[in-house]
Every structure is written in structure tokens, then in C-alpha cells.
Amino acid sequence: MIRPILRTIPVLLLLAAAPLEAQQRQVTGRVMAESGTVLPDVQVQVLGTQQGTLTREDGAFQVQVPQGPAQLRFSFIGYRTQDVSIAADQTSVEVVMPLDVLDLDAIVVTGQVTSVARRNLANAVGQVSADQLNRAPAASFEQQLAGKIAGADIQSNSGAPGGGLQVNLRGVSSIIGNATPLYVVDGVIVNDDAIQGGADVIQSSGGGEGFTSTQDNAANRIADLNPNDIASIEILKGASAAAIYGSKANAGVVIITTKRGTPGAPQFSFTQRFGTFDLSNTLGLRRFETLEEATDAFGPRAADFWSPGAYFDHEEALAGNNPLSYETALSVSGGDENTRYFASGLMKEDGGIITGTGYKKQSLRLNLDQTLGSRVQLRLSMNGVHSETRRGFTNNDNRSVSYWMTLPSTPTFVDLRQRADGTFPDNPFANSNPLETAARADNVEEVWRTIASGDLTIDALQTESHSLRVLVTAGADFYSLTNNVFSPPDLQFEPLDGQAGTTYQADATNLNANITGSLVHSFSPTSGLFEATTSVGVQFEDRELNQIQVLNEDLIPGQSNIDAGTNPGVFQRRTRVKDLGIFAQEELLLLDERALLVAGIRADRSSNNADTEEYFVYPKLAASYRFPELLPGAVDELKLRGAWGESGNQPLFGQKFSNLNSGNIAGLQTLRISTTTAAVDLRPERQREIEFGFDAVVFDSRANVEFTWYQKRIEDLLLERALPPTTGFNDAIFNGGVMVTDGIEVALQAVPIQSNRFQWSSTTTFSRDQSTIEELPVPPFRAGGFGTALGGFQIEEGRSTTQIVGRDTVAVAGDPRCEPDEPCQPGDRILTTIGDANPDFRMGFSNEFRWGALSLYSLFDWQKGGDVVNLTGWLFDLSQNADDYAATCVASTCQSGETLGEWRARVYPSRTSTVWTEDGSYVKLREVTLGIEIPQAMVQNVWSGARYMRINLSGRNLLTWTDYSGMDPEVSNFGAQAVGRNIDVAPYPPSRSFWLSVDIGF
């Protein structure tokens, strides 16, 4: 049945006792779970009418039913919906509801303001509920999604505390446009930008100032949400599902709903966790056994430092902390018929394995549902978050400051540890002592954020067959983010640029505001032949980001204020985007709820397009058909579904402008033509997706199989074409080209064993996708990476979008990889495809065993394929400092007496990239939880007010099996990139975490 409501949790309006009419009779009853506990808040509907009610705290209900036999439908989240027939003379009924282990009766969002029961859904929508999400604690809820949804590829960019992940839905959706999904939280479109940090000012990976660096290891802002507040997450993976979000939806939409109050006395949930983090992988540093080895690699100066047996493990010294971390969460939920509230608070601190790093978050939430009068409902959600993140100095740099950029040229026979008097020795072989940098330089990001939303639902019209509601949702997401970097003047590397000491402060203020107004009309004739829901609406969004940076150098010793230096630099960048969309959708549920037809359309305008008046139209069509009781006992239900939709991807702010760059020379104003030029008709990218699949419930509802095939065709790609330099321009931004991504998703959910005492439920997901550039109107160009010498990404017609291109040596004459006009003799080097960052497939295995009060849960994540460009390893090799440099060479082309490192240096000259483009396949044990539910009797013996108590032992990222020689195959030096992930340059090392949690309800 289609519920014309906003969210997955049904909007509840209680029926006041109405006078008995001649045609009605009253039916009472009680609803219980299989275990015998009563179930409050169960929705009771009289089928064929618009009448219904909710069960009370004791599970009892009463409802008006027309004369004659009737059917009552009982539904509640987490339980299987029950349809119960009432005889003409029956006035009471007892109902037992079994658990919905497979989530078959969940409600899923299908449009801006409508939703559908999962059994009828015509798209493959990923769904995760609160208890599936919160198995093991994490800084950002994205980490808790990894491995759980087929088609969703969620990867960390580094091991740094505080988040920083990329969510990729169904492969690649864009090249230079936005590549992260749209996040909607309780109806507000929230900001997920990754605001550049400040490390670049001392590392100079991107130039050292201004807004030039994407290598600051920034964390994206969705990490601010408190995972404990989330009730459910729905993921619309492609245009066929997300079309209704228009030109912001190419990369998918993630819809998050937070918990709301349930009527009754206040119910508290308290969770206290203690845990620690532990370095889970290092690169290994070379041991220098003889003086000759040391001077060969580090020159005659090594003799001053080397001594037999001198070995200091710098990696352990740097990242060997096991910080005590904690999380304290308290929530309360309660209310009555007219007012319901949910309030929660969180205090969390994740320590960092590197000194001076860590993550702290505090969050407060109040969700209020208030009935105003008999037909107006107001829901408010307010969330305030404060977080403080310290991620250290990692990733690429050009100053030898970043920790793992300094270690390649630092031998293990030098002692860098803090001396007894508190000072640190200078590093004689590189510009900085990373232990000192970690201890004394500071890189902190502080965020104050408020997300507030409200929605007003007005029942304008309600008859037996019609209902008309007016919904207005408005929300704002505001944050103020401050980055501070302070590097004291007496650090070893500071005086080298002539301006000892660096202080930096950047303030970013961002406001995302949106308002949506819609009308939803629902019609179901008394014959019950069909149900039609029509929705139309308007959405307006305004987002504005203002970033100001102040940098100062040559500091007064001991001072860190931004005016305490002699060389201030000031930078500002503003962006603003205004969008307007109009949408309409029709949903038809026919044939005894077996068939669902959906048609929708959205028209969008945006200030980012060259023509701000032009509407871009995104249609969608979807259909599903159920075969209930197809083969009873074997196939309980089979649903076939197909969908088609189009969505868009706006140009980014500023891409449509052709600029002059302003500056000065010795104080004289200068203007110069920018080397980037934009097309005069810059417009959104367009994705057309078709999707087919089936869902089958098999073996007496013990298993659920889902299969989906999809193909996305993305046209009008936003491309940056390198212009031949003789035009005077370096690049032009324009729309063109066609990219095709297709793939399959398979999910198997099963409950193989379910008995009174023991239950085993299991979910296995499989997905694969590949993306090809079908048409490219320009010559191949580089997108991401450091250039092809080190393995870079190249966009080329007919090739995979994520291909890695580099140099390799020709092995035999006539090597098919040679281009027609290239020299092609054995030993020649050619530029060719040497890998692909896209994995062959991904699988997730989650299993839960329950035995009485004990439960054991584990989640394995397997990625097969996906190459990583290991530049960190390359740097260690170049300095002859790789840990296996002196190992015996075992390849067939070894020369006598040659070591492994020497062989690599000889056989693969420094410009050949294949040796350092490695297979990044891995199997990770992402989550493990062992839990004990203390029996209620025992709990209440100790404290009569308690409802439940659970003790959990959990771990995250405990084990990784991989052949990749770097620290972690899940890595991205450049952060979230559509094309250009999987580049490993001195990242923050990965860590595993262990937690002991106590959950108490009272």
C-alpha cells in the first residue's frame, strides 16, 4: 500500500474515540510479538478504507470497522505485516507478528515526498536500518556503511581520525564534475564538502597558499553526523531512482532519517564505550647491517651516525600510540498522542595513533513531532555539533615535512627520539624530524555546525477515497569551520624558506538552505481496484560558502597569532549557488497490490549553468510486478522490476566564468588573462540509466535474493580539454563526450538457521561495475595523478575511465600495446595502459549468530582487483631505504650479487611505472562484535528501572589480507576524486580499533 507520507516511518495521527455510526462496529484486540512481548505503536488499518489506529502501550487497540466481514492490516517496522480477516460478527482479535528478519515490509522512499513498501519497490534501493548500521563504533557513519550495500563502494582516503571517505554509487558518474552523492537529512540537503585543511602552507603540496591544494587530507563534512541518531538510511544509487532530485543526483542520493520519539513514558538509552586504536600496518624500514651499505645509500656522512646494530623503528615511534578513546551517548524518547520527542547527546573522543592527532565530537539533537489541531502536524529536527579534528601532516609534500615523505630519506640508524631535556634532535638526512613535527606543530580543524529542519503537513482533504495533503519542508545547514596550523619558528625546516615560523588560520562559513513545497493527492476508489498517488512540488535551494585564509610567516618566537609575523598573506574565495526545481510524480498501485507503476519528472534551473533561465528536464519511469506465492515453499514471492530515469550533474561554481587573474608586482596592480576558458553554453551533465532486476523471497521467507543489472549512459560530460598552448590558453571547460557505466548487483539475505535458542542470519552482497569512455571529442587527456611517469589517469576514447597509464618496457617485437608511430623494439619504453583503479568486483559477507543472550557478528569486505599507484614505495626505493632493498634478488633476470633493490633500480629505470602500480585486492575484516544481552530479570534485580543491558566487545578493521606492499590499499592522496583515487603518497597509516561498550536502557 502506498502511504502518501514524507518519510519511512509513517506519520501517525491517532483516532480520537468517535461516536458509533450506524454503519460501523467496533473491533478491539491486542498485538504481540512471537516472543510474547506486547507491541505498542503498531499501525492498524482497515483495508479498503482510510480508517485506522495505533496500538497503545499495552498492545491493545480499538478501531471502527464497516459492517460485514473486514480485513485488518497490522504493520510495524521490523515485523512482518499481517493481514487478518475479521468475520462479520467478530469484535475482537489477537494478533501475533513475527519478526521481519529480511526487512521485506519496510517502507522505502520513492520520491521527494512519497514512499512505497519494499515489496512493491520498482528500483534497487539500498537500505540500512539503525541496528545494521551501528555494529561497531566509527567517527563517521560512512565507515559503518562500508561493505553493507551492493553497488555502494565506500573507501577511506587515509587512516586519519575524523572521517575522510569517498562514497561511490555504481561506479564512476563524472570526471571533473561533482562525484559525491547528494545527502538529504530529514528533508534538508546538507553539505558534504571537504574543505581544504591547512597543511599545505608548510608542506606546499599544492603551492603553499591560497585555495590550490586537494592534498591536505581533508575530511568531508558528512562526518559531523552522530551515527547513533540515525534511524535509517536509503540509498538511491542511480538516475532511475534519483531522477526526482534532478541536476544534483548523478552520483546518487543518500537519504538519512533520524530517530523520532515514540509515545509513552520517557525511555532512556545510554551507551558508554571505551576503546583504543592500534597501528595495523607499517611499511618496514631498511636495516643497515654494514657501514658500506649505509654510506652507499646515504653518502659519506652516514659514517658519523651508523654503528653496528643501530636500529630505530621510526614508524613505531611515530605511530605507535594506543590512545584511550571513549564514546558516551544518551538519548531519551517519549511523548503522548500530540507531542513526541527524541533527544540525544553524544560525547566522543577518538585518539590518534600519531602524537598530536585525534578526533573529538559532541552532538546534541532534539526531534519534535507536534500535532497542531486535528489536521496539522509539525515535525522539527534540530542538531548541533561541535568537532575538533587533528589529522597531522601527511600526504604529498615538497618540503620534506609530511611524515612518510621524510622517512624515505631518513635511515634507521639515526635516533630521532625526544631527548631527556625535552628537545628533539635535528634530522641530519632530511629537512625535518617527523617526531618533532608531530609533537610540536599543530594542525587542527574545529567545526561548529547546526542542521535544523522543519516540516509541516496539512491534511487539506480526507474522504473515504481521497486525501490531499500539503507539505512544506524547510531546512538550513550552517557550519563555521576554522583551520589552524601553527609551526613554531625553531622547528628544523622552518628557517629554510627564510621566514621561520608559520601560522595560518582559515575560516569557512557555509549555509545550505532549502525549502520544498508540495501537494500529495492520494486516491483509492472504494472498489479497491487501484491506488493512485500524485505529487507535485517546488524546491528551492541556496548554498553559500565563504572561505577566508590568513597566513603569516617569520614569527615572533612563542607567538602564534596571525599578526605575529612579518609576511601576512590574505586570501578569500566565495561561492554561491541558487537552484530551482519543479517536480511531479504519479504512482499507481494496481492489480491487488501486485503491480506498481511510477512516472515522474523534474525540471531544474541553476545559477551554475551558463544560461540560468533554461530548464533541464529529467524524466523517470519505473514498473514492478509481483508474483505472490509463485511456488509455495520454494519461491514465496518473485518481483520483476525495471526502471529508467535521467538525472543531471551541475557545473561547479565558477566553471562557467572566463576570468582575469588579479595580483600585484611589488605593489603595482596586475591583471592577466586566465589560462582557462569556459564554453558559453556550459550546462549540466546528463545521465540516463536503465535498470532491470528481480527480488525473490524463497524457502518459506527464509531467504531473499536480489539481482539488478544497470547501465548508465552519461552525456555532455563536463570536460576540461587541454588546449594546445599556442592558443594562449591551457585548458577549456566544455560539455562533451559520452561515458557508459554498467554493472550488476546481487544480494542474498538469508536466515539459514532459526530456532528458539539459535539463529544465524547472513547477508552476502556482490557488485561489479565498469566504466568506459564511449566517445571523446578531444585527444586523450590526463585526469588525476602526477603524470604518466609515475602512473596517472588518462581519459581516452574506447578505454576504461579509470585506466592507469604509464610507461612499460617492450618485451617482444610487435607488442600489441605499441602505437603505430612509436618505436617498438624489445627494451624500448612505451606509454600504455598499465592498470585500472576500478576493482573487478566487490563482495561483502556479514553474518550474525545469536545463541540465547550471546551474539556474534562479523563483516568481511572483499575487493578483488583495483590497482593502486604506490608512490610511497617508490620514494623509499629511490633513497635505497626500502626494507627489502638488501634482500636477495630472486627474479630470473637477477645479476650475480645483485640485491632486490638494485635489481629494481636496474631493470625498471626510474621512469617505468609498472613496478609501482600494484594490485590492490584485499579482504578486510571490517567489523566484529561479540555481545551479551543481560537477561531482563538479572538487570532489574540490580536496578528496577532498567529495561535492558547489553555488553559488547567490538573491533573495526581488525585484519587485512592483501598483497599490496604499501600501508593500506584503501587510499587516496587527493581525497574524493571521481577519477584519480588509489594514489598512495605518504598517507596517515591505517589502524584497528577495539571497543568495550555497555548499553543500558531505562
Add this chain to the structure above:
Amino acid sequence: MNRLMTHEPTVLASRACMGALLVLSLLTTACSNDLTVPNFNNPAREDLTGSPTTQTVSAATQGIISGHRGLKSGLVGRLGVWGREYYDLRPEEPRPYTDALVDPIDPVNGGLYFSGQYTQIAHINTVIAAAEAAEGLAEAERRSIQGFAKTFKADAYWQLIMARPAGVGLPLDPNPDPNGELTPISSEAEVYQFILDLYDEALADLNAGGSSFPFSVPSGLSDFDTPTSFAELNRALKTRALKYLSRWSEVQATLPATFIDAGGDLDAGAYFDYSTISGDATNGLFGDVNRYAHPRVRGDAQMQPGGEIDQRALDKTVPIQTTTIFGITVTERMDVYTSLTAPLPWITNDDLLLMRAEARLATGDRAGAIDDVNAVRTGAGGLEPLPADFSGDLLEEILYNRYMSLLFEGGFHYFDMRQYDKLDDLPRALPDHKVYPGFPYPTNECLARSLGSGDPACATYTGS
């Protein structure tokens, strides 16, 4: 949950109407909404290409200077290593070393000294057109701007053609429409002629440019801050172009119109300024600890009478702790630019004197050549003057002085050695070190013109 209503139909209808009205009103305000957002962060290109104001044109002209500063600084880079003036050795980034000395260069890793110069040329062309179009400028002021701009343009082309291997030409005058036809490639000879003619065209504009510029120049160009004095700089740059073409009589004919002065300050000339003002650049060659002096700077230096080596070698390098990186042992670091705001020379008096020495030597005036060499030797190097009857290799002596005086200023030593076919005389410190004949076009240009590795402009040079 829906429930049975007991209200009057008219009330229902009115509620429905209200609801519909609400959404309709939202719709209408929405449709008429203005979604224009200005470009907050930069001025628009139309400000210069449309009908520019005099202030915009002045700022754009001053922008020519800052652009050229970057190009000149870049000339110190790879070309300085090619000329064995210094090494760029970074343990964490070997490419400045391997690309410069070891590996073959091709359009992908070696297409340098190209796109920056063409961007500058396109910018200059826009300024020349804007000077024509701007209202509020007197005719003399227009000509002065154009003469100023064309001088820079000629030097940009000179940098382009000097960086290419012999025999490779260049396209002249980019098509302002980036989507239009590419201008065809002119031959090397045509390019040089174009450069020389452009210097003369600029001179004519400067001569008609009145007595002052309508824009300001930074202090490094303060000796050339009027059209008349800037003409001396124009002639000096033309002399440089003529010298590398070995057109000695023309060199001697042009020199008197420059600021050459045998008795004057050897360091007088044109410089590019840096500053620590926010939005400006500082001299990136200062404090770059990765640039180590080539051992021959001190090793091949001649001795002063007092026992010290050539003063220039002492001034321009500073001893450091002996370091070995990538197998090269170095003992000094470059110290030519001693502060963040140290100016970058463009062309100076000592350069002109040594060019005159070359020209005199080549045209038979050996005594005059020795005089000019001595002016530099003694003044800058603190060395004994050569005797008037010096019978040794005077060309070697001139090249030695050019090496020492122009060290780390722009790769001139490489150009000098190439001019005299002496590339094989450049030392190779390790067996795999190479010297290359020039830089190919960058890969984007080769792809756009469909030039493969068979064309000398886009070939791979393995060096020797």
C-alpha cells in the same frame, strides 16, 4: 493515518483550495526567481576584451611584467642544470634530476619553455588590442603601451625559439579563438626574422610614445621607466637575439643604443622585482636548499691575486656539509638570490660588455675584446686583467666570464656552448648523464597538430 472526516464538503474544498493556492504561489515566485550569481572571485575577461578602462589597461600592462618575471625565473630552472651551473637534487622528488640529466626527454616530460611563453604572448596581444580600444588614452600613450608590450613579446618568442632544437620552428601569433584553426608553424629562420622585426616595430612605437608611460613600472625597471629610456632596453634585448645568431656586425651596430657602459656599474640593467606584499610572489630561487652548486663553479674558478678564487664564485655559492644525493656529491649550495625579495636580472651591463667582447673578437678587434673582458673580470671577479697581448683562447675566456657573471640567471651557459658547438665539452659527472639539443613541444601541442615522434618538434631526445 487517514481517518473519516465529519466536516462539511465546502470546508474541505476550501482547505483543498488553500493548499493548492499555497503551492501555486510558491511555484510562481519560483519561476520568476532570478538565479544570477556574480563571479565573486575574479574580474571577468570581458573587462579587458570589451571596452576597457584606462585603469584596466594599465593593470594588464603591469601584468605583462609579472608574467615575464615567471618566465625568466623558469629559464634558470632546467636550462641551468643543462649548462652545468647547478644541480636540483631532492631525495623525495627525483624528477628534477632524472628529467634534466639522465632520462630521454619527450613531449610528455620535456615540453618546457612553451606554454608559459605562449600564454604571455596571448596576454600581450590582448593588451595591445585593449590599448587600441580603450577610451581616455592619448595616441602617444597607446603607442607607448604597444611599444612596451611588443618588446616583451619579442623576448618571449626569443625564449621559445632558443629552447627548441636547431631546425625546429614555431607558430607565430596565436589565434585568439581557442576553438579556431591553429596558426601554422613557421620555420626557424622566419621566427628569428619575426623577432628582430618585432623589436624594431616596438622601437618605432616607443619613439612615438611621448615622454612617459600611462602605467607604472616596479623599481627593477626604474632605469627604463619612460619610452625613451625603455628603448635602450629594447635595443639591449635585440642585441642579445643578434648575438646568438652570430650576426656580429649588427650586434656592434645596435650596442651603442643600449645602456652599455664600460666604466659604469656592471650590475646596472633591467630586473624583475619580488615582494612580500600579499598577492605578490617572492623569489622562489632564494632559500631553495635543493639547488646545489655544480662543483666546477668553485673548481674551475680562476684565482684572484690574493689567493682567493674568483669573487663571483665566492659570492654566488655558500659551503654546506658535504652531501651525496643520487650518487652526486656536492659541497656548496647556490646563493645568488639572498633574500625573498632579491630581484631577478633580465639583462645587465656586464652581459652587454661580454657580448661586445664576443662581437669584437669575431670581427677582428682583439684588443677591444680584451678591454671589455677585463672590465668584467676585474670588476666582478676581482681577477687580474688580461695583458693586452693575451694570446690564449680568448673565446674560452669570454665564455668563462659569461659563465661566472651570468651564473644562475637563465641558462645562458647552455645557450653559449650550443652556439659554439661545444655541448660535448660540458662535463658529465656520472656515466649516464646526458646533454640534450633542446626541448620538444609539449604533448598537448603535438596531439593537437597530430605531430608524432617522427617530427623533430615532437621527437624523443635521448641526449648524448
